[in-house]
Amino acid sequence: MTELRATIEQETGRIDKVLTGLFPDYSRSQIQLWLKEGVVAVNGQPVKANYKVKAKDALFVAIPEPETLDVIAEDIPLTIVYEDEDVAVINKPQGMVVHPSAGHSHGTLVNALMYHVKDLSSINGVIRPGIVHRIDKDTSGLLMVAKNDQAHESLAKQLKDKTSLRKYVALVHGEISHDKGTINAPIGRSKVNRKMQAVREDGKSAVTHFTVLERFEGFTLVELKLETGRTHQIRVHMQYIGFPLAGDPVYGPKKTLPGNGQFLHAQMLGFTHPVTDQEMVFEAPLPEVFEKTLEKLRKSH
Numbered sequence: 001m002t003e004l005r006a007t008i009e010q011e012t013g014r015i016d017k018v019l020t021g022l023f024p025d026y027s028r029s030q031i032q033l034w035l036k037e038g039v040v041a042v043n044g045q046p047v048k049a050n051y052k053v054k055a056k057d058a059l060f061v062a063i064p065e066p067e068t069l070d071v072i073a074e075d076i077p078l079t080i081v082y083e084d085e086d087v088a089v090i091n092k093p094q095g096m097v098v099h100p101s102a103g104h105s106h107g108t109l110v111n112a113l114m115y116h117v118k119d120l121s122s123i124n125g126v127i128r129p130g131i132v133h134r135i136d137k138d139t140s141g142l143l144m145v146a147k148n149d150q151a152h153e154s155l156a157k158q159l160k161d162k163t164s165l166r167k168y169v170a171l172v173h174g175e176i177s178h179d180k181g182t183i184n185a186p187i188g189r190s191k192v193n194r195k196m197q198a199v200r201e202d203g204k205s206a207v208t209h210f211t212v213l214e215r216f217e218g219f220t221l222v223e224l225k226l227e228t229g230r231t232h233q234i235r236v237h238m239q240y241i242g243f244p245l246a247g248d249p250v251y252g253p254k255k256t257l258p259g260n261g262q263f264l265h266a267q268m269l270g271f272t273h274p275v276t277d278q279e280m281v282f283e284a285p286l287p288e289v290f291e292k293t294l295e296k297l298r299k300s301h
Helices: 015-022 028-037 109-116 149-160 233-240 288-300
Strands: 002-007 040-042 058-063 079-083 087-092 140-146 165-173 180-184 187-189 197-199 207-216 219-226 264-272 279-283
Touching: 015 028, 015 040, 015 058, 028 040, 028 149, 079 279, 087 109, 087 279, 140 149, 149 264, 165 233, 165 288, 180 233, 187 233, 197 233, 207 233, 207 288, 219 233
Parallel strands: 140 264
Antiparallel strands: 002 058, 040 058, 079 087, 087 140, 165 219, 165 264, 180 207, 187 197, 207 219, 264 279
């Protein structure tokens, strides 16, 4: 165990900011994690991140030993769209879980990343190394991955500040009559089914913009731009306005198009590079099953 000690002389403000200034070798996200874990004490008492430091406060941090990484690197095929020393962009296939969890200890994107990319940020712990954001198992498309903590903090801030670009393509049930729309409806955990999300007045703010790309008999192809990134946001919002995703086993109708889950693809991803400040934009083609389904709909239409 590593120990950090300091006595406050003139510094003021929240303890997480003060500790970041006192110990620049550690990121603010890492310090906030210590505060959550209760390993930061002031005058012998554990404190939270919002504690305001005072003169003569004695700070003590007992940094726990790093957890042994029990997630196994696996040689799983992985499409790496871009990679440098700081970031990687992955085109995740439909059917792949992003990170290990109960019932999914192997075959995840993280298992594959640990084999192919290796250097990954530690901010989200041993189960989610490098993972800045996620997409559902049966959603395909682009994900950004952080290879160090500095890059992770920058990419996470861009997501929080809504400056990153995330565009999806989805096939939905029904024929949407208007060409564009915005769904602004808060999302929270469903009171009926704890495994589902739902539009709730007391939920977290959620905003989705959509544009109609193509109409078919009984279906519409839409492009969706996310302002926020709530769990199942697109699936919940499209169900909410009466146009659930085709193939969605949870939020859509049971009788739908044949496939392997919802027809939802994270097609475009953009962000500012955390080190070079270069604007990066990536695009991934629709999966083969998605394209073939559209061809069939065009022919029947």
